Amino acid sequence: DTAVSQTPKYLVTQMGNDKSIKCEQNLGHDTMYWYKQDSKKFLKIMFSYNNKELIINETVPNRFSPKSPDKAHLNLHINSLELGDSAVYFCASSPPTSGRAPRLYFGPGTRLTVT
Amino acid sequence: EDKVVQSPLSLVVHEGDTVTLNCSYEVTNFRSLLWYKQEKKAPTFLFMLTSSGIEKKSGRLSSILDKKELFSILNITATQTGDSAVYLCGSGGGADGLTFGKGTHLIIQP
Numbered sequence: 001d002t003a004v005s006q007t008p009k010y011l012v013t014q015m016g017n018d019k020s021i022k023c024e025q026n027l028g029h030d031t032m033y034w035y036k037q038d039s040k041k042f043l044k045i046m047f048s049y050n051n052k053e054l055i056i057n058e059t060v061p062n063r064f065s066p067k068s069p070d071k072a073h074l075n076l077h078i079n080s081l082e083l084g085d086s087a088v089y090f091c092a093s094s095p096p097t098s099g100r101a102p103r104l105y106f107g108p109g110t111r112l113t114v115t
Numbered sequence: 116e117d118k119v120v121q122s123p124l125s126l127v128v129h130e131g132d133t134v135t136l137n138c139s140y141e142v143t144n145f146r147s148l149l150w151y152k153q154e155k156k157a158p159t160f161l162f163m164l165t166s167s168g169i170e171k172k173s174g175r176l177s178s179i180l181d182k183k184e185l186f187s188i189l190n191i192t193a194t195q196t197g198d199s200a201v202y203l204c205g206s207g208g209g210a211d212g213l214t215f216g217k218g219t220h221l222i223i224q225p
Contacts, residue, residue, distance in 0.1 A: 033212050041153065041201045041220070045212040055211045090157060092212075100165055101147035101207040106157035 003027050004107035006091050012113045013081055021076045021110045023091030031102060032074035034066060035090040037109070043090070049074050081114045088112070117142045121204050121216035129224050132194050136219045138204030139186040148180055148187050149213060151203040158203055161189070191221075199223045 004025045013019055025032065031050040037043045047066045048055045054066065063079045078085060088109045094102035118141045128134055140148060147165045151158035162171045164180035164187055171178050175194075180187045191198055199222050205213035 035212075041203075041218045043158070043203060043205075043215040043218075045214065048212045094212075097146070099146060100163065101145075101149060101205075101213060103149065103160060103163055104151075104158075104205075104213060105160075108157050 004091055004093055004105050006089075006107040006110050008110060009108060010111050010113075012115065014115055015081055015083060017081050018077070018079045019081060019112075020078070021089055021091075021112075023074050023076070023107055024072055025091075025093040025105070025107075026072065027093055027095070027105060029093035029095050029105070030071065031094045032068070033092045033094070033104065034074065034076050035092060035106075037088045037090060039087070046076075047074075078112075083114050086112055086114045117207065117214040119204055119206055119214050119216040121202075121219050123219060124217060125220040125222075127222045127224060128194060130194060130196060132223075133190065133192045134194060134221065136189040136191075136202050136204075136221070137186065138188070138216055140204075140206045141185065142206045142208055142214065144208035145182070145206065146208050148204065148206045150178055150187070150189050151205065153201045153203060153218070154199075161202075194223045196223045196225055 033048045034046040046060045068074045091107040092104040122137045150161040162178045167182035175192045178189045201218040203218045205215040207213040
């Protein structure tokens with residue numbers, strides 16, 4: 001039944017480690033996203049991925065890389081984790097926009113804590 | 116760079132009060148503006164506004180868009196403690212996602 005799912009829900013790791021977060025959607029949407037939400041609830045886009053076209057927010061460090069094995073999955077890989085990477089990461093997907101802004105369907109989020 | 120500004124950033128009111136949340140935007144190639152409610156987990160969709168002056172309504176919540184002045188408001192009447200949440204406003208022009216404001220943290224006191 002779950003529309004957009006993410007694993008893991010919680011991730012605690014040490015600085016310098018490499019980690020991945022997985023995302024899957026069963027809505028048949030063509031576009032998927034990764035958002036980062038800080039402790040003040042500010043939600044900022046990191047990537048959008050549509051039909052193999054990747055749009056990157058220029059402020060995202062190149063330690064972050066999205067990987068999409070197929071249309072239903074968009075994973076997030078993070079190298080050399082830093083303390084400032086601690087946040088909640090949301091995966092989202094959207095149907096075709098039909099000339100409108102995308103309506104996002106969010107996953108439950110992954111709370112990443114870097115120690 | 117697209118910009119969305121919400122005000123107030125936080126608001127505390129009593130149950131039964133009416134609140135108005137504000138959202139202004141500067142978006143290249145504007146298409147729509149969306150409102151989301153976030154409680155403890157993921158944001159959930161409230162409204163999508165594309166046309167100016169047409170009110171969207173769902174129960175005690177309503178929203179309207181002014182494309183000339185580049186802003187939207189979200190009204191909640193007869194507030195209840197269950198309305199306590201962060202309300203997010205987002206806008207965008209296409210498939211590169213939504214740009215969100217910093218949110219309004221709304222607390223409804225019994």
